Amino acid sequence: MRQKHTVTNILTVLKVPKSTYYRWASEGIPPLSTVEEAVISLCTETSFRYGHRKIRKLLQRQYGMIRNRNTVQRIMQKFHLQCKVKRKRKWTSQGESIIVAPNLLNRDFMAIKPNTKWVTDITYIQYGPRTLYLSTIMDLYNNEIVAYSLEDHQQTSLVLDTLRKAVASRNDPKGVILHSDQGSVYTSYAYQQEIAEELELISSMSRRGNCWDNAVIESFHSSLKSEEFMYTKFNSISEKEVIERIDHYLKYYNEERIQEKLGYHAPKEYGSMVA
Numbered sequence: 001m002r003q004k005h006t007v008t009n010i011l012t013v014l015k016v017p018k019s020t021y022y023r024w025a026s027e028g029i030p031p032l033s034t035v036e037e038a039v040i041s042l043c044t045e046t047s048f049r050y051g052h053r054k055i056r057k058l059l060q061r062q063y064g065m066i067r068n069r070n071t072v073q074r075i076m077q078k079f080h081l082q083c084k085v086k087r088k089r090k091w092t093s094q095g096e097s098i099i100v101a102p103n104l105l106n107r108d109f110m111a112i113k114p115n116t117k118w119v120t121d122i123t124y125i126q127y128g129p130r131t132l133y134l135s136t137i138m139d140l141y142n143n144e145i146v147a148y149s150l151e152d153h154q155q156t157s158l159v160l161d162t163l164r165k166a167v168a169s170r171n172d173p174k175g176v177i178l179h180s181d182q183g184s185v186y187t188s189y190a191y192q193q194e195i196a197e198e199l200e201l202i203s204s205m206s207r208r209g210n211c212w213d214n215a216v217i218e219s220f221h222s223s224l225k226s227e228e229f230m231y232t233k234f235n236s237i238s239e240k241e242v243i244e245r246i247d248h249y250l251k252y253y254n255e256e257r258i259q260e261k262l263g264y265h266a267p268k269e270y271g272s273m274v275a
Contacts, residue, residue, distance in 0.1 A: 036075055038063045043081040049227045049257070051083045052076055057264040098184075099192045104204035105179040109216050111141040114271065115173040118146065118166065119214055120180045122154055123221040125246065127232050128239040134224075134246065135162040137178075138217050142274075144254050144267035145220070146170060150246060156185045160194055167199055179204040181214055224249055 001010060011021055042058050052073035059065045059072065076082065111117040117140040125132040133154040137146045147165035151158050167173065178201045180186040195201045206213030228249040254268050262270040
């Protein structure tokens with residue numbers, strides 16, 4: 001920019017003292033330390049999805065470097081490597097109930113073995129030319145996404161399709177508590193009949209308008225949007241790209257994304273270790 005502006009004018013706009021600039025110019029940019037290079041590499045590899053606690057664990061696991069979390073946090077702040085922040089949502093109750101199941105889960109999101117507690121929900125995907133609806137089922141044992149369906153509607157067939165995929169992938173389990181909110185598709189006769197009579201599962205539902213009763217799956221959907229679509233505007237990409245990115249994220253979530261609850265392992269990795 002020196003061809004158009006003087007150094008003095010540039011420094012004035014940037015609010016940088018002359019002494020600071022000339023000292024920097026004479027000393028040059030200091031080389032990165034080994035730890036800084038490792039932190040930058042980890043943040044880049046994970047697409048800036050992790051905070052300093054998870055990066056610290058990966059630093060220890062992959063590079064054998066044991067550092068205080070405050071040290072890792074300072075490095076991330078120094079190089080502007082902050083993780084993506086989830087947007088907050090406002091919650092409202094909607095729809096009329098037909099069949100309402102009791103809240104058997106009661107915010108107990110821990111499971112001691114697979115196929116004992118599942119949670120499910122639907123979320124809007126609005127980044128393509130039309131709104132899509134993602135239905136997912138998660139196993140609370142290791143927070144693995146057991147099955148998902150993506151369609152251009154949120155009718156009962158969407159959740160039934162997800163449910164049948166989940167049961168088929170787990171060799172037709174019986175007696176699983178399947179927890180949902182009180183959305184119209186979940187309180188429908190067709191859905192409840194499929195759960196109780198056809199699949200022999202046990203239905204559980206959140207209290208009306210209380211998102212915290214199904215917080216784990218709500219948090220997952222929030223993570224998907226904040227991590228995969230943070231800088232994507234609504235209606236800005238093709239539907240094909242939306243589908244590809246969701247497929248990619250769900251595979252990444254199950255196989256690579258570490259979680260504190262799982263001892264900083266990914267869901268499938270944790271499941272295979274314990275098994």
